[in-house]
Amino acid sequence: MSVITPSPGALDDRGPIGSVPGVTQTVRHSLAIARRNLRKVLASPGQVLDATLMPVVFALIFVFVFGGAISGSNAEYRQYLMPGIMALTITIASRSSGLSLNTDFTNGVMDRFRSLPVARSAVLTGRILADALRMLVSQLVILAFALLIGFRVHTSVVSAAAAIGIVLLYGIALCWMHAYIGLVARTPETVQSVGMLAMVPFQFGSSIFVDPGTMPGWLRVIVANNPMTLVVDAARNLMIGGPVAHQVLGALAWSVGLIALFAGLSIRAYRRRV
Incomplete structure (x- = not known):
């Protein structure tokens, strides 16, 4: 009996054998992956706690310890800070994308995926x-915590939902960035260090x-063009009031651009590594 060797095209997006899935x-x-x-997260709820506990601690310290010194009033600073804490949460939570991918390679899980008739892009x-x-769950937890300590939305439910959506989209962009870091780094420790420094x-x-108005002029220029500032200001103004057009458009542009860049880089890195 002759041995049939699969064509190179069969290796593009599926497993070692079979046609490319639609x-x-x-x-x-x-969805299956x-x-x-998600089942791994449910088995280890510490992953969710890690993404919410640190922002909660930051919020408590800054509002009740530094709030009066920074803003003159804890209540006033609370309104300013909490939308920023929501954005801070996704910068912490997004790091697990790279760490989980790197760990799956280290533990041999990716070798198992390669042997299955699964679209390679589906892994990412x-x-x-x-x-x-x-x-999203972390965002809702932080918002509930913010309301508990006295934060109030001064606009509408729709605006608050839009704020969460903008922050979440930016979080997805950061997930792709950290996924790329996880794919090119060799050890989980490197992923953690590089992701945190980044x-x-x-x-x-x-x-x-x-x-930013309290910062030196040269630093204000940098801060104004930081995508994090645009995301935070968009969420803040959507929730407590203020101009939103420039901030929302800037946040969306940065998020979509980062997704396009790092999704492409991640897919290339994944194909090289498997």
């Missing part, structure tokens, strides 16, 4: 889908904690 199959595979990733999209849902300038060089 869109419907790819979506189904992505997302389900698998399933990871991002699961992390997006986890970030986010620190975005977190503290933004309008999360203080009004």
